[in-house]
Amino acid sequence: MQYRYLGNSGFKISEITYGNWLTHASQVENDQAIACVKAALEVGITTFDTADVYANTGAESVLGEALKGERRAGLEILTKVFGATGPKQHNDVGLSRKHLFDSIDGSLTRLQTDYVDVYQAHRFDFFTPLEETMQAFADLVRMGKVRYVGVSEWTADQLRAGAALAKDLGFQLISNQPEYSALWRVIESEIVPTSKELGISQVVFSPIAQGVLTGKYVPGADLPAGSRATDEKGGAGSIQRWLRDDVLTGVQQLQPIAKELHLSMAQLAVAWVLQNQNVAAAIVGASRPEQVRDNAGASGVQIPEESMNRIDAAIGGVVERDPARTAERSPKQREA
Numbered sequence: 001m002q003y004r005y006l007g008n009s010g011f012k013i014s015e016i017t018y019g020n021w022l023t024h025a026s027q028v029e030n031d032q033a034i035a036c037v038k039a040a041l042e043v044g045i046t047t048f049d050t051a052d053v054y055a056n057t058g059a060e061s062v063l064g065e066a067l068k069g070e071r072r073a074g075l076e077i078l079t080k081v082f083g084a085t086g087p088k089q090h091n092d093v094g095l096s097r098k099h100l101f102d103s104i105d106g107s108l109t110r111l112q113t114d115y116v117d118v119y120q121a122h123r124f125d126f127f128t129p130l131e132e133t134m135q136a137f138a139d140l141v142r143m144g145k146v147r148y149v150g151v152s153e154w155t156a157d158q159l160r161a162g163a164a165l166a167k168d169l170g171f172q173l174i175s176n177q178p179e180y181s182a183l184w185r186v187i188e189s190e191i192v193p194t195s196k197e198l199g200i201s202q203v204v205f206s207p208i209a210q211g212v213l214t215g216k217y218v219p220g221a222d223l224p225a226g227s228r229a230t231d232e233k234g235g236a237g238s239i240q241r242w243l244r245d246d247v248l249t250g251v252q253q254l255q256p257i258a259k260e261l262h263l264s265m266a267q268l269a270v271a272w273v274l275q276n277q278n279v280a281a282a283i284v285g286a287s288r289p290e291q292v293r294d295n296a297g298a299s300g301v302q303i304p305e306e307s308m309n310r311i312d313a314a315i316g317g318v319v320e321r322d323p324a325r326t327a328e329r330s331p332k333q334r335e336a
Contacts, residue, residue, distance in 0.1 A: 001044025002300045004280045007174030008199025011117070011148060013047040013076045015274055016299050018292065019205060019283035020050050020059045030062055032287065037066035039289035043296040049177075049203065049283050051080035051122055052107050060110035068112055075117075078203070079107050080152060080177075082122035095125035095133040104145050120150040120177055124158050124330040130165060138169040150175030150203070153329040156194040163198045173200055175280065178326065180204035182213060182272045182311060183242065183319055190323045192278045201280035204273055208284070208295075210239040212247065213269035215255055219248040246318050253314035257307055263297070270298035272311065 003012040018040040020033070037048070050063050060079060067075060081103040084093040091098050107116065119140065125133060140146040151162060154176055163173045176195060178187045180202065187202065195202065208214060216224055223243075242248075258268040270282045284295040303311075 001046075001296065003046075005201070006118070006148070006203070006280045007201045008172065009148065009174045011076075011174070013203070013281050014045045014299075015281050016043075016045055016270065016296050017047040017049050017078075017203060017281040017283045018045050019048070019285050020063055021054050021205065021285060030065075033062050034066040035289050036286045036292050037063065039286075039292040040296075041070065043293055044299075045292070045296060046074060047076040047078065047281060049078040049205075050111075051083075051120075052085050052103055052110075053080070053083035053122070057085050057106065057110060060107055064110050064112040072113060077111060077113060077116050078118040078120060078150070079111065079116050080120040080122035081107070082125065094128050095121055095136075096128045097132055097136040100133070100136040100140065104140055108145065115145050115147060118148045118150045118175060119146040120152050120175070121154070121162075122152050124151070124154050126330065126332060130161055134162060134165040134169055137166070138171050141171050148174050150177060152177035153179070153326055155326050156190040156323075159191070159194055159198060159200060163200065173198070175201050175203050177203045177205060177283075179206045180273050180276075180279065181207050181209045182269060182315060183209045183247065185319055185321050186323050186325045188276075189321065191326065192276070196278055202276070202278050203281045203283060204279055205283045207273040207282040208266050208269045209242050212239065212242040213251060213254070213265060215251055215265040217243060217248050218252065219245040244318070247315075250315035250318050254311060257310055257314075261301075261303065261307060263301065264294055266291075266294055267298040267301065268303075268311075270295055271301035271303055272308075274298065274301070275303055275308065 002015050004015050006013050048063060050060050052060060081100055082095060086092060093099065104119065108114065137149045141149065149171060151173060159176060166173050178191065180187055254265060254268060258265050270284060273279055273282045286292045
């Protein structure tokens, strides 16, 4: 396993990061989830990403139990705040000072730790003054409950405004967590250049495009039994956009590239995002320990330029690149 600095800081994370969106306390039984975390530790993954909204706080609890007894200083734990959890009352959402302070205490209890390494604003809050949010983050850092601050799915302009306020308050934003894969490249034209300028790294999710880039979904064929595309608990809805025949046909053309590089299709997909030097880590999820081990094999892989060009030739026509898609991720009205 290789490790990369996160943003303009001295803090390193494993370039393959284990995440539990859609799995822990949802799609995967707790004993299997714990087995996946143990497999991650065995292959050198030290960074774990979660959020309070995953399984309505359940995912944090499962991760905390799975990591209990491990040396805390040898782990990097990332969680997020924004969405409503619990009873979902009027102050249970957003990036207000009240919600941040209430949420961090709940997350620390569930994760069974005194601090989180990176506390991330899960979305941009259009209803709370950014000054209030950044002051609250600064105070949590000074209280020792948070080591570093990051965000998720913020636009380039939002990153710039947040970074400026953070600097004035004596800390820095060091990470952004966007969706990024060979099929979803919306961060490349605006967010990555801005992040490089500001000293912010990407910690990317869905590098395998919800499993589509493994090649297991074949155009014209029935969906594989037990796959995410058939899971009505949440996975099926998020993967639908990739199940078009033109996308699946292009993905099948990646099979010989992966074979020539002695990689699985999943490893090829994860290694692809790690070729971007602004990416500090690729978040991988898993329902079985063997998936964790396979994904970890992407660490340290260098894909030749010729192979990168062939990947573009195979799927370039179905890639989403519109930078405006990021702005769509932050809600323009309150959940509660």
